[in-house]
Amino acid sequence: MEDSNPARPGGPLLAEEDGPLAVVFDMDGVLVDSFAVMREAFTVAYAEVVGAGPAPFDEYNRHLGRYFPDIMRIMGLPLEMEEPFVRESYRLAHRVTMFDGIPDLLTSLRGRGIGLAVATGKSGRRARSLLERLGVLPLFHHVIGGDEVPRAKPAPDMVRRALELLDVRPGNALMIGDAVTDLQSARAAGVRAVAALWGETAEAALLAERPDAVLRSPGELHGLLPRVPVH
Numbered sequence: 001m002e003d004s005n006p007a008r009p010g011g012p013l014l015a016e017e018d019g020p021l022a023v024v025f026d027m028d029g030v031l032v033d034s035f036a037v038m039r040e041a042f043t044v045a046y047a048e049v050v051g052a053g054p055a056p057f058d059e060y061n062r063h064l065g066r067y068f069p070d071i072m073r074i075m076g077l078p079l080e081m082e083e084p085f086v087r088e089s090y091r092l093a094h095r096v097t098m099f100d101g102i103p104d105l106l107t108s109l110r111g112r113g114i115g116l117a118v119a120t121g122k123s124g125r126r127a128r129s130l131l132e133r134l135g136v137l138p139l140f141h142h143v144i145g146g147d148e149v150p151r152a153k154p155a156p157d158m159v160r161r162a163l164e165l166l167d168v169r170p171g172n173a174l175m176i177g178d179a180v181t182d183l184q185s186a187r188a189a190g191v192r193a194v195a196a197l198w199g200e201t202a203e204a205a206l207l208a209e210r211p212d213a214v215l216r217s218p219g220e221l222h223g224l225l226p227r228v229p230v231h
Contacts, residue, residue, distance in 0.1 A: 012223070020166070021115065021168065021225065022162070030177060030178050030199065036095070041084075041089045045088065065179030065180070093129070099199065116141055119144050119185070120144070120145055123148075124145025124148045144161055156185055163191070174194050175191050177194075177196060178201040192212040196218075
């Protein structure tokens, strides 16, 4: 009988005989635990630009995965919030940590010859700065920010650019994200959409998108890839 449990990965989604493989990661909520830092940076930016009153972070959180200016437009907030938000994000970067198991996962995948890329709503410069601070930037072949493609998520541009740089066909790639926009971007690019549930995310909304697989810990990713080394 076919396994209908979307929370448990089945067999491998990719097969090495089809050519080089790649995994494209979202960043916040997948690689790094930055939720508290984002909340504080957003609150400071809102107070500086908009003024007194509670910052609508819960609404902002529903749009995570998109490029920050795009979120401001959707929420009807001033684009001027970006400057203090980025400033505070840099100031608080030392408080961002990697999720347990991510460094070992990346090292293992890189050692197997799998192409690794990041497609994030952050600016490319800020994403690379943070990954460098955390000591994992060299493990990625490419890091692509929302400001480095014509259209940010949920458009497929970032994922397509990653595959172009990695020289990997869409059918040989996975996109792992914790937001609906990540899954939509993956599907639009023709790659397998995988939901990551180890961070703070809206599980029901992700499952409603019917991802190709759902992972509850980083190590489960190995079950979606070929069991033999890639040559």
